[in-house]
Amino acid sequence: MPLDHATQTPASDTPAADTLTDEARRQIEICNACRYCEGYCSVFPAITRQRAFADGDITQLANLCHNCRGCYYACQYTEPHEFAINLPKALAEARAESWERFAWPGFLAGPFHRSGVAIAVALIVGLAALFWAAQALKPDGGEGFYAILSHTMMITIFTPAFLLPLLAIFVGLRAYWKEVGGEPVSLAHLKAAFVDAAKLKNLSGGAAEGCNFEKGDRFTNVRRWHHQAVMYGFLLCFASTGSATLMHYLFDMPAPYGLFSLPKLLGIPGGLLLTLGGLGMAVLKTRGEKDLGAPALWGGEMAFVLLLSFTGGSGLALYAATGTAAVPVLLPLHLGAVLTFFLLTPYSKMVHGFFRLAALVRDAQQKS
Structure with missing residues (x-):
């Protein structure tokens, strides 16, 4: 079972909506500080237009993502780095959660x-x-x-x-x-x-x-x-x-x-x-x-x-x-x-x- 990075406790296989949103927000804030992937798709220019991200911003970015995965393979902060960045997955899960919620x-x-x-x-x-x-x-x-x-x-x-x-x-x-x-x-x-x-x-x-x-x-x-x-x-x-x-x-x-x-x-x-x-x-x-x-x-x-x-x-x-x-x-x-x-x-x-x-x-x- 995967671990929750914040608490190092076993994470649920079906995390709650707020957990998905918070994890996507954590990764987006790291991406916003790095900005290596600015030219990859519309998600990254959209990220750089903001400093703080409300829940609605996460929903928008998640649905703007096309899951092309180029950012993941270019990222230096994926596992085993402690930041454990996997933005395609974080946005895909937040996106699917939004479809169910709406x-x-x-x-x-x-x-x-x-x-x-x-x-x-x-x-x-x-x-x-x-x-x-x-x-x-x-x-x-x-x-x-x-x-x-x-x-x-x-x-x-x-x-x-x-x-x-x-x-x-x-x-x-x-x-x-x-x-x-x-x-x-x-x-x-x-x-x-x-x-x-x-x-x-x-x-x-x-x-x-x-x-x-x-x-x-x-x-x-x-x-x-x-x-x-x-x-x-x-x-x-x-x-x-x-x-x-x-x-x-x-x-x-x-x-x-x-x-x-x-x-x-x-x-x-x-x-x-x-x-x-x-x-x-x-x-x-x-x-x-x-x-x-x-x-x-x-x-x-x-x-x-x-x-x-x-x-x-x-x-x-x-x-x-x-x-x-x-x-x-x-x-x-x-x-x-x-x-x-x-x-x-x-x-x-x-x-x-x-x-x-x-x-x-x-x-x-x-x-x-």
Whole structure:
């Protein structure tokens, strides 16, 4: 069992929130005195703008961190030095604690982080079984997938499953914004944040050659590229669904859609990027050092990455199987994966994208 550096007594495996915040504050204050890593990412310039760090400042810095780990490998004060600096881990644990604290309803936050694979698999299988059973209510008309499950049934299920998680995320972001001292947002702040997010600048490690996520002496942009593949893949899939919705309701053009239709031109490359990027991130997670993140949450993070990949891959498999006997089997699996993804978004690592964007907006405010 690890020791608490202040008391030299055994530390709990699940330290309290105030302990995590205090440990992150201790390390940040040492980093602020050293300032060797100023150019690594947005965290270190943000640190140097302050002398004292309130709890809200720690929350902001934790969510601004992208866990590229370059600072750890460059630091002269890591163990066995008595300062025992491990800033990536300290911020990762404080960050995960903030997601649980801001989650709404709060009791749903912890279980996925600690038992993510089991929960994701159980939900996918359970929901797929329900969709499979619902095929007994086969509609009288409809083409393609709508000949198996009616459009009305899909809309009735997925509309609240999409909107309620968004409400939960909004409640959490509102609490976050209040804690970090957020101000009214201008277009300039939003633009700066979205540009940083689009480029994933903070995964570059402060240099064009990338960061050290996999190995301390190896600079690489591979993690950045996989993150970009997942991010843009997800956005393309979302745009595909949005374009199909508009075509259905505004232009009276219901599915199925051909290969060269807008939903397919967006959805197929989006699914490929989501699947391959997610698998790449999963491989990288097996190579990275667990103790430079939040070790207790490693399983939940891996479950989230694999869920992303399965959602994209099952969608591609379903499209490839169009018109075959495999569709009634693959359709419930894909819908179960999508519904699981939606329902778990506020409580899985997917929520990090929303909080990190908010942190970038707040950082843009503090720079101005």
